[in-house]
Amino acid sequence: MAKRDSLIFGIHPVLEALDSGRELDKVLVRRDAGSVQIKQLLDQLRLHEIPVQRVPLEKLNSITYKNHQGVVAYLSEISYSNITTLLPSVYEAGEDPLIVLLDGVSDVRNFGAIARSAECAGAHAIVIPAAGSARINADAVKASAGALHRIPVCRHGDLASISRFLQESGLRLFAATERAEKSCFETDMKGPAGIILGSEERGIAAALLRMADLHVSIPLKGHISSLNVSVAAGILLFEVIRQRSIIPGAAAG
Numbered sequence: 001m002a003k004r005d006s007l008i009f010g011i012h013p014v015l016e017a018l019d020s021g022r023e024l025d026k027v028l029v030r031r032d033a034g035s036v037q038i039k040q041l042l043d044q045l046r047l048h049e050i051p052v053q054r055v056p057l058e059k060l061n062s063i064t065y066k067n068h069q070g071v072v073a074y075l076s077e078i079s080y081s082n083i084t085t086l087l088p089s090v091y092e093a094g095e096d097p098l099i100v101l102l103d104g105v106s107d108v109r110n111f112g113a114i115a116r117s118a119e120c121a122g123a124h125a126i127v128i129p130a131a132g133s134a135r136i137n138a139d140a141v142k143a144s145a146g147a148l149h150r151i152p153v154c155r156h157g158d159l160a161s162i163s164r165f166l167q168e169s170g171l172r173l174f175a176a177t178e179r180a181e182k183s184c185f186e187t188d189m190k191g192p193a194g195i196i197l198g199s200e201e202r203g204i205a206a207a208l209l210r211m212a213d214l215h216v217s218i219p220l221k222g223h224i225s226s227l228n229v230s231v232a233a234g235i236l237l238f239e240v241i242r243q244r245s246i247i248p249g250a251a252a253g
């Protein structure tokens with residue numbers, strides 16, 4: 001159950017929150033609501049790329065008995081960034097971007113653990129879709145050991161358009177899949193890079209797999225066929241860091 005101070009009820013309070021720049025994690029809207037005010041609110045939520053879930057009245061009443069007017073919004077624990085404005089600053093600093101893209105990672109503890117590994121590895125941002133991702137709530141922040149207050153999280157309408165932007169900006173995108181022919185240890189992952197990770201249930205969407213520049217796997221020696229997504233993220237991130245730290249032409253010890 002969300003804490004009461006993390007919720008906003010009613011059409012006008014939610015609109016006022018948007019106007020004042022408050023970050024919203026998601027908004028629940030009564031399924032059969034179709035007033036002019038509701039439509040105006042939905043337009044604003046789409047403009048700000050905030051996830052909207054249409055739910056029955058009973059769901060809203062189970063959250064609060066206050067006069068919610070068919071609208072309940074969850075405040076975000078963090079402020080979101082925009083990858084299109086963040087990426088140029090990375091290049092201007094003379095660094096090779098390292099971006100993590102999460103497709104459908106909905107478990108808050110996995111999300112938090114990935115953020116922790118990404119921050120420790122010096123990744124520049126995590127990119128998530130507006131819908132279908134884990135809520136960045138207190139549990140996610142706790143699982144990240146506070147990393148979610150340090151690493152930029154960028155939320156955009158869909159990962160396909162952002163992936164195209166990243167590729168046009170010079171990044172190679174590496175999709176993590178157990179069906180890849182080459183492992184991450186056999187693949188040159190140096191240079192500007194984006195790592196795409198999918199949910200443990202569905203993996204990476206087919207469209208994103210097709211867009212990726214390369215598919216990479218993590219070699220497994222045991223009987224279980226896959227790793228937890230947060231563990232996979234850590235391995236891939238630090239393989240990139242390892243490769244970047246190798247001095248060209250250095251002799252093996």
